[in-house]
Amino acid sequence: MSLPSLATLPAALSPLAERALNDIEHALSELGASLAGWPEWRRDQLTRVLAQSYFAVEQIKRDPAMFAALLASGELERALAPGELRTQLAALVAECADEDALSKCLRRYRNRQQLRIIWRDFTRQTDLWGTCRDLSDLADASIDLALGWLHPRLCEQFGTPTGRRSGLPQQLVVLGMGKLGAFELNLSSDIDLIFAYPEGGETEGVKRSLDNQEFFTRLGQKLIKALDAITVDGFVFRTDMRLRPYGAGGPLVYSFNAMEQYYQDQGRDWERYAMIKARVVAGDQQAGKQLQEMLRPFVYRRYLDFSAIEAMRSMKQLIQQEVRRKGMSENIKLGSGGIREVEFIAQVFQLIHGGRDLALQERSLMRVLGTLRDQGYMPAKAVDELVESYHFLRYTEHALQGIDDRQTQMLPDGEQDRLRVAAIMGFADWEAFYHALGERRRRVEYHFRQVIADPDEEEGADALCIGGEWLPLWEEALEPEAAQRQLSEAGFADAEVALRRILDLKHGPQVRAMQRMGRERLDAFMPRFLAQAVEHDDPDRVLERVLPLVEKVVRRSAYLVLLTENPSALQRLLELCAASPWIAEQIARFPLLLDELLNEGRLFKPPLAPELAAELRERLTRIPEDDLEQQMEALRHFKLAHRLRVAASEIAGTLPLMKVSDYLTWLAEAILEQVLALAWRQTVAKYGTPRRADGSLCDPDFIIVGYGKVGGIELGHGSDLDLVFIHDGDSQADTDGAKPIDGAQFFARLGQRIIHLLTTQTTSGQLYEVDMRLRPSGASGLLVSSLGAFERYQQNEAWTWEHQALVRARVLVGCPRVGGAFEAIRAQVLGRERDLQALRQEVSDMRAKMRDNLGSRESAAGTAANAFEAEQPFNLKQDAGGIVDIEFMVQYAALAWSHQYPELLRYTDNIRILDGLRDHGLLTAADVGLLQEAYKAFRAAAHRQALQKQAGTVPGDQLADERRNVLRIWHELGLA
Structure with a gap:
């Protein structure tokens, strides 16, 4: 669409313009400047802007020097060169001595640029996308330069955040969502942001370090304040953080692993929708690119599935409900035929087809619409009408917002503002504009209905054809003899038993109790399952091992959707279950493990020990400290998932035996590290902190020693843990809490707490069976030994077999100082000369x-x-x-x-x-x-x-x- 023409200024607005013009002339004259001698075209522009924008009038009156400088710069008549805006702002930010100066600098520069952008938009010196690009560049520069100013100063105070795994300095990554991500900001947009950092760790370079999570939370809070807080100079950009994982109730900042885990485990369809436009707008660009690659599988899925189609229909219903809400008909964004419907049309195609068609993995709405036209997803005429209508709607949005720098999409009620909008849009009066707007909205509404109705259903019908040769058998449209013959010819050794198993599932109580949607999902899944089962060498075994799992999950049919949507995940499931009844049993007991099958690269390539520990640590940071139930479930889910990965890797041959044991041992160590931290925190909260012999507080002066397989780094599938607990606190001294107990009692209860966390049965099972019989004096001895008592026992009372066991003993987690003392005792005991x-x-x-x-x-x-x-x-x-x-x-x-x-x-x-x-x-x-x-x-x-x-x-x-x-x-x- 070409730029809307400039209409003659309505007579009703002339007096407003004249009064504002007089005020401006007076303000400029006090600076020694004057409007006299201005060319007529420049004076006409000023009159038009003053008549149409309260914001422009107020800014010029408040800061005539800024306006005079803007006039002198010539920037009202030209587009800024690429990078020019950032260069200007960077020079100003560099002179800021403190946060107050930074706040003032950002706001004053924003006001200057906002006036320039509105001037150029309302006088038609730039088009829609020039305005959007200027606004987006202003946001990018403001966020990135503010972050660049804040980060080193926070490092001076709290140290440099450093990755535990990489050892490298960490920087914040800021994702811009929505219109900011697509370079499509409007004249009074808020900005939707998500904060992330590459990996867990601690700050370095100061006496008291901070966890990376805490450091970046503080940095994020300061950045939001720098942008969003309203001062006497206004604001920079309204900042909305609610699109982050868990919304307003979640942490402000997430590590990359935590982000990936959230979107894989809990990401919702609207979050896929939002993530389409995500872009790194500030911070570490290289790390941000890595993050977006990690999240891409969540947004763009390889296979079309019924749940995606259902989600699209649900979104449609939500939109229609909003349209019916009181007052929504006059909202040009949310109302029927509005801006969001055009965007939704494009994103529907992106969500459904983007995994297969890389051309649709695009942030720009215009480029997506071009792809829909060029590749035949939509008729060319329909796309052209959508493009023209969208331009008209966005120009109207800018007209509404530029009047008073207000974030609104509602058509005005007042006569003067209606005249302003009509004039900005190039119409002689409100009626002519409103009629033209209505035509565009009706076109958008028509195309919106067309897109949502048929293409999804057509794709769903195609999907039903997969495994279609098995549909008659599942629907019992075949005689039993014919059904058995089909099974036999497909490779089943005992077709009669196979058919009985299939029909027992279909007529079983779990399936009979299913609701309609779940039954439809099962009907879609079973033909696919049978089609893949017969591809295996032993389909009878596949049927025997997988059908119990299907029966377990039919009441939670989202798992069936997962397997229907992801044929490769279904294939991996059948391969693993055919190879191992243990894996089949594990997945049947804990169906949440099905999620692990989605990512083949991760399933068959487990992380190394530091990554494993960091991943668990970051998962637990998302859970409130007082929510023990969630903490225990998170620990168990983590163990189940990684134990499945190691078993799958062993079966696939990607993990040799020695690495299998290494991995299972690392997994136990990562879990013990967090269990000790939880138990310590809970026990200290109840009784206070125990003391050392010199009266100082323990921190924690406690170690967990592993014997046997875990000590020898040789854990296997299902191994228990042989553990010994040792402390080096003062057994007689009381803790410093409100309910003090002596050190011996404290450490005994700490040990009991650890065992409770490890062995309690929850819906996800227990973490480990624990064997404590190798502690001094065995089952009759104290649960936790002091370091001195352990040494005396080993030197004077231990049997030879106990010294044999000590050969395989090592510190798993806990206090490094006490661990070093244990190693010294072990070396002394084992290293003495013997007969x-x-x-x-x-x-x-x-x-x-x-x-x-x-x-x-x-x-x-x-x-x-x-x-x-x-x-x-x-x-x-x-x-x-x-x-x-x-x-x-x-x-x-x-x-x-x-x-x-x-x-x-x-x-x-x-x-x-x-x-x-x-x-x-x-x-x-x-x-x-x-x-x-x-x-x-x-x-x-x-x-x-x-x-x-x-x-x-x-x-x-x-x-x-x-x-x-x-x-x-x-x-x-x-x-x-």
């Missing part, structure tokens, strides 16, 4: 007891003559030549020789201790290699058995060479 003959005898006797009690009775714990025959079971862990034999040899060696070679105590895992035995010549390289390969083979087999939900035994003829090698070395060490 080798007595040691061999004690280790051998303990091993014999374990075999007798825990080994396979059929083969005398693997020592019978026929132990290597296929008919005999071999217990991978307990039988002779198995895992425990290797562990006992390693522990014996560490106890026997660490007084000579203390390096043997550096590590707690068997593989690296064996490396040390080889490096010091205590075992031959060949024997070490055999033991390491045997150990890996046994553990790999145990992992496979666990994923198949089978006992840790294999036929006796399997792994025979490995077992014989282990037994030979066992005998050569004199342990027989």
Whole structure:
């Protein structure tokens, strides 16, 4: 659309213009300036602007010097060059000495630019998009330069925020949403912002550091104040933060991981709609680009689904409800045929098709409409009418807002303002303008109805064709014989059982109780499921393992939509369930794990330990400190999700055995870190903080020590945790709280709290089973030992088997100082010289007891003559030549020789201790290699058995060479 023509100024407005002109002449004359000698065209422009904008009149009267400078600059007659506006403002901001000066500088510059932009818009020296671009550039520069001014000053006060994982300085990323994101701001827009930062960590460079979350929250608050607060100079931009995750009730700032997790887990359709136009408007542009790539899958989904169509229809209904609200008919944005309907038409196509058509992944409305026309999504005539109507509506919006710098889209009631709007829009009177406006709105309304009604239904019909050959079977349109024949021909080994399973689901109580929408979703899902099931080598197994899951989720049919929408997620589900009944059972018990199947890259590529810990920490920061239930659920969901990822990676072969154990151990450590933090906070809140021997407060002077598999970094699927709790507080001194208790009681209750958080059953299960029997004096001993008591027990009372266990002990989480003291005690206890003959005898006797009690009775714990025959079971862990034999040899060696070679105590895992035995010549390289390969083979087999939900035994003829090698070395060490 061309610019609206300039209408003759209505006679009714002339007296207003004359009075304003006299005031302006008087104000300028006091500066030694004058309107005399102005060319007629310049005076006509001034008269027109003064007649049509209260805001312009007030700004010139309040600050005639600013107006005189603006006139002298020539900027009223020309467009600013790219970057010129930012350069001007940057020079002014650089001179600001404090926040008050920054506030004044931003507001005065904004008023000058707002006057210039309104002048050029109302005098038709620029078009719609020139005005929008100027306003957006002003917003970008104001936000970014204010942020750039505030950030270093906050760093001086609180330190530089630094990423825990990367070790790099962190900067805020500001996302501009809506019209700001698309460079489409109107004359009195507010700005919708979202704040984020790359990763968790703490500030550095000061004595008392801040968590990154807190630092950036403070920075965000200061930035909002710099932009939004109303002072004597007005405001810069009204700032709206309600589009952030959880809206006004959520944290002000989010880490990238927290943002990604929120949109994946809880993002709603309107948030997809809003995120289409998101753009990095300030802060770290490179990091912001990374964030937008992370969020792209949430906005643009690869597959069309029924829920997307349903969401579009729901949005339509919401719009229609708003239209019917009292007074909405005169709102040119929200009313029928208004601005939002044009935008909605474009975004409907973006949400439905944008995942497949990259040309629709575009912020600019005009470019999206051009794509809809050029690629045949809409008729060219319809698009042209929408474009012309949208221009008319946006020009009208600017006319309404430029009158008094007010954020309004309502048509005016007053006669003078109606005359102003008509004149700005190039019409001789209100009636002619209103008629032209009505024509445009009727066109928009017509096209809006056309877009929402049919294309969605047509796409839905296409989607129903996927797996359509199985629809008659599901709908029972086939005779049983024909149905069984179809199943048999498709690859089912037992078609009768398969059909019975399908029909049992359909007629089961869960499905019968479904509402209509859920039943429609199930009817859409089942043909797809059957079509993918028959692609597997064993469709009977797929059916057997996946149908129980389907039955579990039919009452929460959003999960069916997820699988219907994402064929790749459904495919991954079938592959994993076919490979592992353990995974099938886990997903059936906890259907929320289905969300993990959406992102293949993340599913098969778990993060490293620091990222894992940071992700959990950031998840918990979003939960109120007093909401224990949510905290416990978040911990359990985190564990379930990551345990599924490691199992999936193991099955897919993307994670080797040693990395599987590493990952499961890191997961436990990340959870224990947060459990300790929660338990400490809750116990201190109740009783106060305990004291050290010197009277200072503990912080926390407590460690959790891991023994066994977690200590040896060898956790498997379903492993429990062998833990010992140690403190170094004053057991006799009282805490400093309102309900003081002595230190011994405090730490005992802290330990109880930790166990409660780990073992309590919730809807998401428990975190871990915990075994505390390795603490001093076992089950009869104190739950938490003091550091001194632990040392005395280990030096004077512990049995040899307890020292064997100590070989695999290490600090998992807690106070570094106490952890260092524990390591020193461990090294002293294990590193003392021993009687080798007595040691061999004690280790051998303990091993014999374990075999007798825990080994396979059929083969005398693997020592019978026929132990290597296929008919005999071999217990991978307990039988002779198995895992425990290797562990006992390693522990014996560490106890026997660490007084000579203390390096043997550096590590707690068997593989690296064996490396040390080889490096010091205590075992031959060949024997070490055999033991390491045997150990890996046994553990790999145990992992496979666990994923198949089978006992840790294999036929006796399997792994025979490995077992014989282990037994030979066992005998050569004199342990027989």
